[in-house]
Amino acid sequence: MSAAEFSPLQRPHDRLRWRRIKNRGMELVAWLAAALAVFILGVVVWSVAKKGASALSLDLFTKSQVPSGFSTATGGLANAFVGTLIVVGLATLMALPLGILIAIYVNEFAPRTIKRFVTLTLDVLAGVPAIVIGIFVFSLIVITHGQSAYAGAFALSVLMLPFVARTTIEVLALVPDSLREAALGVGAPRWRTTLGIVLPQTIGGILTGAVLAVARVAGETAPLLWTCSLAQQGTHWNPSLPLQTIPVAIFELSDQADPTSQALAWAGAFVLIMAILCLSLGARWLATRSRRKIMRASG
Amino acid sequence: MSQSEMSQTRGEPVSESSTIEAAVRVETKRQPLPPRERLHQVFDIQDLTAIYGSKPALKDVSMEVYKNLVTAVIGPSGCGKSTFIRCLNRMNDLVPSFRQTGTIRYHGQDIAAKDVDPVAVRRTIGMVFQRPNPFPKSIQDNVTWGLKVLGMKDNLSERVERALTQAALWDEVKDRLKASALGLSGGQQQRLCIARAIAVEPDVVLMDEPASALDPIATQKIEQLLHELKQEYTFVIVTHNMQQAARVADMTAFFSISRGEEGERWGELIEYDETEKIFTAPSDKRTEDYVTGRFG
Numbered sequence: 272m273s274a275a276e277f278s279p280l281q282r283p284h285d286r287l288r289w290r291r292i293k294n295r296g297m298e299l300v301a302w303l304a305a306a307l308a309v310f311i312l313g314v315v316v317w318s319v320a321k322k323g324a325s326a327l328s329l330d331l332f333t334k335s336q337v338p339s340g341f342s343t344a345t346g347g348l349a350n351a352f353v354g355t356l357i358v359v360g361l362a363t364l365m366a367l368p369l370g371i372l373i374a375i376y377v378n379e380f381a382p383r384t385i386k387r388f389v390t391l392t393l394d395v396l397a398g399v400p401a402i403v404i405g406i407f408v409f410s411l412i413v414i415t416h417g418q419s420a421y422a423g424a425f426a427l428s429v430l431m432l433p434f435v436a437r438t439t440i441e442v443l444a445l446v447p448d449s450l451r452e453a454a455l456g457v458g459a460p461r462w463r464t465t466l467g468i469v470l471p472q473t474i475g476g477i478l479t480g481a482v483l484a485v486a487r488v489a490g491e492t493a494p495l496l497w498t499c500s501l502a503q504q505g506t507h508w509n510p511s512l513p514l515q516t517i518p519v520a521i522f523e524l525s526d527q528a529d530p531t532s533q534a535l536a537w538a539g540a541f542v543l544i545m546a547i548l549c550l551s552l553g554a555r556w557l558a559t560r561s562r563r564k565i566m567r568a569s570g
Numbered sequence: 571m572s573q574s575e576m577s578q579t580r581g582e583p584v585s586e587s588s589t590i591e592a593a594v595r596v597e598t599k600r601q602p603l604p605p606r607e608r609l610h611q612v613f614d615i616q617d618l619t620a621i622y623g624s625k626p627a628l629k630d631v632s633m634e635v636y637k638n639l640v641t642a643v644i645g646p647s648g649c650g651k652s653t654f655i656r657c658l659n660r661m662n663d664l665v666p667s668f669r670q671t672g673t674i675r676y677h678g679q680d681i682a683a684k685d686v687d688p689v690a691v692r693r694t695i696g697m698v699f700q701r702p703n704p705f706p707k708s709i710q711d712n713v714t715w716g717l718k719v720l721g722m723k724d725n726l727s728e729r730v731e732r733a734l735t736q737a738a739l740w741d742e743v744k745d746r747l748k749a750s751a752l753g754l755s756g757g758q759q760q761r762l763c764i765a766r767a768i769a770v771e772p773d774v775v776l777m778d779e780p781a782s783a784l785d786p787i788a789t790q791k792i793e794q795l796l797h798e799l800k801q802e803y804t805f806v807i808v809t810h811n812m813q814q815a816a817r818v819a820d821m822t823a824f825f826s827i828s829r830g831e832e833g834e835r836w837g838e839l840i841e842y843d844e845t846e847k848i849f850t851a852p853s854d855k856r857t858e859d860y861v862t863g864r865f866g
Contacts, residue, residue, distance in 0.1 A: 382666065383666050450703060455664070457692070457693075459720075471706075
């Protein structure tokens with residue numbers, strides 16, 4: 272007796288074989304798309320690392336750039352790392368509190384129309400090109416007060432603000448209303464409810480947003496070109512001076528003729544990519560942790 | 571065992587005399603209530619209408635709530651029971667599209683008025699919710715948080731013990747007050763929520779289906795609590811469980827859904843009386859249909 276004679280699962284017009292082939296095909300296309308993304312990242316990291324390999328040493332982090340023209344001397348990017356740390360740090364200090372306050376207002380206090388308006392504004396702000404923000408800060412601060420790390424940090428904070436605010440709004444929305452009701456039900460005013468019950472639930476999520484925003488702006492070049500690029504030689508810590516930063520250093524060094532400078536630019540790019548990768552991984556870890564915490568509270 | 575023996579062992583008296591076969595038996599051991607004019611009014615609600623957006627959820631409710639009694643609100647799903655109870659402590663203020671008309675006099679003061687601070691209302695009129703919602707803090711902090719917010723910072727540990735004892739939870743948690751409240755069982759969490767509500771010494775405690783997410787044993791514990799705590803507090807309890815209303819309530823309000831000519835629906839107070847009367851001799855046909863299980 273042949274096996275194909277009768278099968279309880281077989282019906283005449285199902286064309287099961289064809290459907291299985293289509294399914295496989297779609298799966299393959301999706302897999303290829305995902306593989307392509309990973310492949311591109313791999314190629315970028317690999318080529319950046321390879322080209323910067325000659326400059327990747329301890330000197331990179333301990334020595335400052337040497338003035339161009341003295342091409343026999345090999346320097347490092349210590350001045351740029353210090354500058355990026357200060358500029359991004361200041362930008363975070365400006366954007367984080369303001370972003371959190373905006374999010375609290377929007378999610379906990381604002382009537383629906385204002386909520387919609389502010390969210391839209393944040394989306395538009397997030398879409399403004401970085402170079403435009405650079406020019407804006409240039410005309411606002413730099414024309415009168417000159418370049419400084421403060422001006423650069425302000426430009427970056429304008430970029431960070433919508434990110435911080437949007438992610439914070441999203442985490443606040445995850446906190447179940449039953450918790451707010453519980454707090455209001457014992458006679459707590461709105462602000463105590465927000466500070467004492469809602470915010471502690473969301474700190475992990477807010478930090479995740481902050482870390483992602485930092486990762487996002489740490490590599491920004493355009494806003495800094497206008498506001499914080501005419502750095503002096505040597506490593507400086509004073510934010511009222513224009514400080515050298517990694518993206519600007521890469522931008523300038525890649526323009527030079529001698530290969531040591533170009534290698535330095537590649538090495539700086541490699542460190543930047545790695546730092547952002549680590550920040551993103553850290554943010555992911557924080558995000559899963561905080562989501563689990565909120566889940567437990569609402570379960 | 572024969573049929574007759576079985577019915578005897580079940581011990582159910584068959585009375586043909588009662589006109590209504592109530593699906594629910596009211597516990598008879600309760601004390602008879604004094605006449606209503608001798609009871610002290612906590613709430614005097616007049617023509618309360620509650621509207622979400624443009625849809626009325628509740629129309630023209632007028633009733634009183636009396637001190638140191640348990641008042642149950644029963645009715646089918648969607649009849650506005652929860653909306654009603656949430657009006658009593660201004661919890662609906664949190665819903666953006668919500669509006670209400672009519673007056674809710676609380677010891678004579680209209681708390682539905684716009685100039686009344688809802689925080690002050692909720693401070694004296696506490697609430698226990700349908701799903702246990704302890705704060706994600708320790709058991710002790712769940713009780714003390716409200717106390718601290720309200721400035722009742724003296725004798726915190728005594729207040730915690732008292733509230734937890736009143737909520738019949740003290741013996742179960744006294745050795746682990748610092749443990750997370752989220753590690754408690756559902757029934758324990760709900761009793762913790764009751765402890766949290768009564769710790770701040772409210773006048774009234776509103777309960778929105780407090781046992782609907784709990785198993786029968788936890789439910790029974792909460793019902794026993796109501797019997798004991800009503801010496802000190804006034805309770806308004808929403809329940810979809812008629813047996814529960816019959817067991818715990820002194821007064822019962824029956825809400826139902828009315829339909830307009832164009833198919834719109836709203837909740838309405840059909841009948842409000844002593845629990846025994848509602849379940850054995852209701853004066854409205856719709857109440858009778860509901861309590862005998864023919865509808866709802």
